[in-house]
Amino acid sequence: MYKLFLDKVTNYQCVIRLSDNACIPFDTANTDYQEYLKWVEAGNTPEAAS
Amino acid sequence: MAYGTINADQIGTSVAGSNLGAGDASLMKNRIINGAMVIDQRNSGGSVTIPTATSTYTLDRWFAYATVGSKFSVQQNAGSVTPPIGFTNYLGVTSLSAYSVGASETFDIQYRIEGYNTADLGWGTANAKTVTLSFQVYSSLTGSFGGSLYNSATNRWYPFSYTVSSANTWTPISITIAGDTSGTWVGATNGIGIGIIFSLGIGSSLSGPAGSWSGSSYLQPTGSVSVVGTNGATFYITGVQLEVGSIATGFEYRQYGQELALCQRYYQQSYDIGVTAGSVSTAGAIQAQGASGNLYCYASFKVSMRSTPTIVSYSPDTGASGNVYADGTNKASGVQLIGINGFTNGTSASPSGYMRYQFTASAEL
Numbered sequence: 001m002y003k004l005f006l007d008k009v010t011n012y013q014c015v016i017r018l019s020d021n022a023c024i025p026f027d028t029a030n031t032d033y034q035e036y037l038k039w040v041e042a043g044n045t046p047e048a049a050s
Numbered sequence: 051m052a053y054g055t056i057n058a059d060q061i062g063t064s065v066a067g068s069n070l071g072a073g074d075a076s077l078m079k080n081r082i083i084n085g086a087m088v089i090d091q092r093n094s095g096g097s098v099t100i101p102t103a104t105s106t107y108t109l110d111r112w113f114a115y116a117t118v119g120s121k122f123s124v125q126q127n128a129g130s131v132t133p134p135i136g137f138t139n140y141l142g143v144t145s146l147s148a149y150s151v152g153a154s155e156t157f158d159i160q161y162r163i164e165g166y167n168t169a170d171l172g173w174g175t176a177n178a179k180t181v182t183l184s185f186q187v188y189s190s191l192t193g194s195f196g197g198s199l200y201n202s203a204t205n206r207w208y209p210f211s212y213t214v215s216s217a218n219t220w221t222p223i224s225i226t227i228a229g230d231t232s233g234t235w236v237g238a239t240n241g242i243g244i245g246i247i248f249s250l251g252i253g254s255s256l257s258g259p260a261g262s263w264s265g266s267s268y269l270q271p272t273g274s275v276s277v278v279g280t281n282g283a284t285f286y287i288t289g290v291q292l293e294v295g296s297i298a299t300g301f302e303y304r305q306y307g308q309e310l311a312l313c314q315r316y317y318q319q320s321y322d323i324g325v326t327a328g329s330v331s332t333a334g335a336i337q338a339q340g341a342s343g344n345l346y347c348y349a350s351f352k353v354s355m356r357s358t359p360t361i362v363s364y365s366p367d368t369g370a371s372g373n374v375y376a377d378g379t380n381k382a383s384g385v386q387l388i389g390i391n392g393f394t395n396g397t398s399a400s401p402s403g404y405m406r407y408q409f410t411a412s413a414e415l
Contacts (some may be wrong), residue, residue, distance in 0.1 A: 021372025
């Protein structure tokens with residue numbers, strides 16, 4: 001499960017992996033981001049940024 | 051080769067009979083980082099039970115995979131046997147049950163070499179170089195064990211086999227592999243140059259003949275020993291080396307700090323070595339002082355990382371992930387501006403005095 005993150009000051013965005021609260025950058029060379037993309041492709045939707 | 055000349059694989063010296071790169075010298079002979087299993091930043095020697103279908107890093111640069119979880123554990127120096135001569139550490143696998151591996155199931159440990167460190171091998175071309183994989187293995191089981199090499203797209207496979215004749219005895223293994231002249235292998239990039247699997251039990255649908263390249267997903271030779279098939283079985287390995295050429299030469303030892311820095315390209319943490327992430331520890335924590343308002347502080351990585359890493363922030367004072375510690379309590383972390391050289395973290399929860407955090411950064415292949 002994932003949640004999107006948006007910092008309202010810098011507008012920085014990443015994906016939060018809820019199992020360990022990891023901040024995953026939008027980098028296609030990052031294997032955690034690759035796993036996230038597979039999860040989305042499987043029809044899942046991350047929680048919106050709060 | 052005349053002394054003082056250089057070819058692609060070794061450098062002649064003025065000392066008769068010696069060649070830098072062909073003995074124990076450090077000239078990128080060994081493409082494996084942490085092949086002597088010395089570095090264990092994540093677990094500090096603790097045991098890890100491998101969960102279901104999650105690539106789980108154990109000792110630095112080495113990960114394990116299991117189609118079904120809790121069938122084996124991995125620990126640095128598990129079982130506390132005496133390492134082979136010249137080594138002080140090994141990666142130890144212990145089977146936690148007697149599991150019959152399904153046709154499409156996999157249980158293994160793996161290593162992935164970055165493309166920048168394999169591009170010179172020329173795999174996927176007519177000039178592909180031969181390499182030799184060597185290691186020492188110790189198991190409670192005997193027989194023909196197996197594994198495989200693969201490319202980034204996992205559409206080129208080279209199953210290899212090796213024999214352990216005596217149980218509970220360190221056995222040196224050497225496997226020479228002709229470089230693949232076919233297929234697509236990533237060149238000088240930060241992607242997967244070569245992957246190596248050591249099988250602990252792989253199903254029949256993913257097994258094939260040993261000793262040749264194939265486009266089929268052969269993760270091991272057919273009929274290889276299944277470690278997870280015997281409750282309590284052990285499989286220990288160290289001294290892993292992959293080098294150019296058809297002969298296994300002496301293991302390339304590196305200084306501890308050099309090996310650690312090589313590992314930190316893929317994983318690093320602000321915690322001291324020997325302190326597991328999530329522990330209550332302020333040693334090495336990044337801290338900012340302020341009067342009031344938002345507090346953020348940049349953390350510089352020890353070495354540049356392979357790719358933009360995944361960051362986990364921890365409260366140093368409680369160990370809670372996704373948090374920093376400010377004004378005497380945990381507050382949600384605001385990790386941002388991540389690059390390969392550092393990132394910024396803090397809180398917008400208006401602390402009035404200080405904010406601090408520990409972190410892990412992962413950019414594994």
